[in-house]
Amino acid sequence: MKIEVQAFINQIQDQTYLTDEYELATPEPFTSAPLLAAIQPAIEKALEKQTLASFSATTTYHDEPVKVTLETGIVNLPLQYIKKVNQFFDEAAIVDVKLYLYVTSPWINRSGMRIDEIGTIETVAADSPAAWAKISELLDQDLLAVVAGSEAPKVVPEEQPAKKAPAKKKATTKKKATAKKKAPAKKATAKKTTTKKATTKKAAAKKTTTKKAATKKPAATKKTTKKAD
Template structure:
């Protein structure tokens, strides 16, 4: 799936993309079925040539909830930072649409954000099973990092 850069930015800024949110727990989100459901939503939406975002609000064992998202984009920036894209990419060009994994939490790292390529929209459609496994590993790593950092901060306060 390809999209013109300016068209992409306009659609995101005008909120012309499909979005779904779910509340979940760490244990549930680390299961293949939960991740597969999110990726299926993205795959079905992009099959209709629409952009999409799927967000899990994760209830953490300690501290505030964490946001873990699947987002379709043309660059590894969260959708909320789409204005920046026009400064980086040529707005007249077409770009491949990819699926990115996004995790936002102040206890994740200094920036409070981690975003990585999950797969191209084409790869997701061709081999969702492999994409689910990769996403599962990535999500588990981010959630473990957050929990470890929160526990370490708690110990430092003692």
């Protein structure tokens, strides 16, 4: 089964594909069989009709949701991310439609989702028993990862050091601003001191010249009087 990328996008956006969701109690034991039994018949009918489809079975494990989805698509992204599909293909390209298995749970891994490619629709249709055996094996592995994740000790992230870092940066900025304000005050004081020194020197020079002229004139008058006698 092949499809044009733009035609695929249109069908998903217009919601003209087959879809349904089934809710189940937590399976005992926690294996793939009950979950696949709920969605396998619907997926097989969609593949026979060569129709795009997305079917899910949801349950819980240790009070957290677990969602198993079998979905047809052209890239390993859930249909909910349809807006990103044209980042991988040219819109006019003709591509294979594939079957994907998605397991969503906060226990399964850090991202909360596991994606497995089953194969092209032609491959699945050519050997249906082998395809479903592969799906069952992969899903059992994913469910074991859910169990292991639920039993792992919870790690509390230490976020306190990261919150204190911005406070240090603000304190440094304030100090720099204060230093810039003090610099202009020092320059103004230096200018006033220079002006006062220049005025004092000029005044002293004028007083010294006046005293020397007054002393010379009386001495000349006394010498002339003695010669006349």
